[in-house]
Amino acid sequence: MKFLKEFKEFAVKGNMMDMAIGIIIGAAFNKVIDVLVKKVFLPPLTLMTDGLNFQNQKYVLRERILNAQGDIITDEVAIEYGVLFETFLDFLIVGLTVFIVVKAMNRLKSKAEDPKNEGVSTPKDIELLSNLTELMEEQNALLRKNS
Structure with a gap:
């Protein structure tokens, strides 16, 4: 079975x-x-x-x-x-x-x-990963600035 x-x-x-x-x-x-x-x-x-x-x-x-x-x-x-x-x-x-x-x-x-391509709708998973990458870059920039 x-x-x-x-x-x-x-x-x-x-x-x-x-x-x-x-x-x-x-x-x-x-x-x-x-x-x-x-x-x-x-x-x-x-x-x-x-x-x-x-x-x-x-x-x-x-x-x-x-x-x-x-x-x-x-x-x-x-x-x-x-x-x-x-x-x-x-x-x-x-x-x-x-x-x-x-x-x-x-x-x-x-x-x-490509999340930067405005002509084609980006799949949600790629869009979320792109946003996550941008947030991590911002966070790293803030950490470098504070240290």
């Missing part, structure tokens, strides 16, 4: 919900990037390289061997570097997008946490 109670607390606190939302958004984002690479970026590259389709590019180590009836005796062994190129392009786009989003979020967060 204790295990179930702990799990319920974990799930209700929001950690599990935040994680689930992140996974769902990440999966949807992955689909968008996959389509962006395959349907937007790779076709112009294929056109510029005179019909070279990157997804089908491979280095064959051993050809497929067929018998007289056309059945496969041994499979082809190949290094599919075109798929690697496509996956690397996916990774670069995802990395760049995440970098831009995190950079924008950090910029907004730093503006929101």
Whole structure:
């Protein structure tokens, strides 16, 4: 029973919900990037390289061997570097997008946490800490003046 109670607390606190939302958004984002690479970026590259389709590019180590009836005796062994190129392009786009989003979020967060910035409302905890810092500086100045 204790295990179930702990799990319920974990799930209700929001950690599990935040994680689930992140996974769902990440999966949807992955689909968008996959389509962006395959349907937007790779076709112009294929056109510029005179019909070279990157997804089908491979280095064959051993050809497929067929018998007289056309059945496969041994499979082809190949290094599919075109798929690697496509996956690397996916990774670069995802990395760049995440970098831009995190950079924008950090910029907004730093503006929101700046107590001197009048354009953005400062969160209460930051405002209270700022006031506390100012009071401590005043108190230290008074103590130095008296001693």
